[in-house]
Amino acid sequence: xxxxxxxxxxxxxxxxxxxxxxxxxxxxxxxxxxxxxxxxxxxxxxxxxxxxxxxxxxxxxxxxxxxxxxxxxxxxxxxxxxxxxxxxxxxxxxxxxxxxxxxxxxxxxxxxxxxxxxxxxxxxxxxxxxxxxxxxxxxxxxxxxxxxxxxxxxxxxxxxxxxxxxxxxxxxxxxxxxxxxxxxxxxxxxxxxxxxxxxxxxxxxxxxxxxxxxxxxxxxxxxxxxxxxxxxxxxxxxxxxxxxxxxxxxxxxxxxxxxxxxxxxxxxxxxxxxxxxxxxxxxxxxxxxxxxxxxxxxxxxxxxxxxxxxxxxxxxxxxxxxxxxxxx
Numbered sequence: 001x002x003x004x005x006x007x008x009x010x011x012x013x014x015x016x017x018x019x020x021x022x023x024x025x026x027x028x029x030x031x032x033x034x035x036x037x038x039x040x041x042x043x044x045x046x047x048x049x050x051x052x053x054x055x056x057x058x059x060x061x062x063x064x065x066x067x068x069x070x071x072x073x074x075x076x077x078x079x080x081x082x083x084x085x086x087x088x089x090x091x092x093x094x095x096x097x098x099x100x101x102x103x104x105x106x107x108x109x110x111x112x113x114x115x116x117x118x119x120x121x122x123x124x125x126x127x128x129x130x131x132x133x134x135x136x137x138x139x140x141x142x143x144x145x146x147x148x149x150x151x152x153x154x155x156x157x158x159x160x161x162x163x164x165x166x167x168x169x170x171x172x173x174x175x176x177x178x179x180x181x182x183x184x185x186x187x188x189x190x191x192x193x194x195x196x197x198x199x200x201x202x203x204x205x206x207x208x209x210x211x212x213x214x215x216x217x218x219x220x221x222x223x224x225x226x227x228x229x230x231x232x233x234x235x236x237x238x239x240x241x242x243x244x245x246x247x248x249x250x251x252x253x254x255x256x257x258x259x260x261x262x263x264x265x266x267x268x269x270x271x272x273x274x275x276x277x278x279x280x281x282x283x284x285x286x287x288x289x290x291x292x293x294x295x296x297x298x299x300x301x302x303x304x305x306x307x308x309x310x311x312x313x314x315x316x317x318x319x320x321x322x323x324x325x326x327x328x
Contacts, residue, residue, distance in 0.1 A: 001046030024056025
């Protein structure tokens with residue numbers, strides 16, 4: 001497992017991390033036993049970065065992580081969580097000192113630690129990016145010893161660029177994959193210049209880029225790939241990267257022709273993300289041991305040749321970009 005430096009924090013983290021949304025909820029049923037086994041498998045494979053949130057399973061994801069890390073002992077991985085989405089309604093005026101402090105203190109209990117490694121504002125409303133006082137509250141939580149660093153998880157490239165204007169934002173989490181290539185044009189370069197850590201989420205486009213889905217694939221009613229197809233519950237870009245399902249399936253077949261023989265498409269898609277040095281870590285989810293092990297193995301793949309990278313870019317520009325490029 002290769003590692004990269006997590007921006008100005010100086011921490012070394014695995015370039016393949018563990019996205020812990022699926023073990024919390026909204027991806028169909030995942031037993032606690034399977035969830036903990038998947039996380040253990042990732043850690044055994046050298047993963048040293050875990051991404052979760054206080055709303056994943058209403059704290060279940062954080063609590064499962066705490067259980068696994070307590071049982072394992074030894075050196076702790078870098079654990080990032082998020083705050084803000086517990087607000088109902090989720091509006092900018094809810095990003096108060098009192099609410100953010102309460103969210104952080106709840107995560108401290110769930111993760112069973114005295115100080116959180118990283119807290120990310122969880123895709124806040126656009127107005128928050130213009131409210132300097134909110135970032136001041138985060139500075140105060142650092143000063144109080146409740147969090148070490150803070151960042152922002154964003155929906156749009158423009159939000160990412162705005163967030164990194166605040167001097168103490170250490171990281172940005174953004175959707176970046178073969179189907180969402182816009183961050184590479186400007187944002188990743190600027191983040192690298194400013195030494196901002198970048199966490200690439202939704203790396204497999206909600207499973208589409210595993211190459212294992214078809215028009216007949218069925219999803220459980222409690223899986224966001226069923227209930228958020230059109231953005232009914234949250235931003236539609238979080239589900240299948242915002243690409244219409246049938247359009248994405250057709251593009252996957254073109255990508256399949258470019259994948260080296262013997263390499264799973266999911267690993268190939270993760271390696272594509274790692275080709276950009278502006279990315280610090282990629283956080284695929286895993287619901288079982290096999291998925292966790294396969295994701296981790298992507299770090300060992302050789303670089304993707306330039307002609308293949310060019311071909312993937314053309315597929316994006318011709319088939320995918322019209323649906324997503326200017327939207328996010």
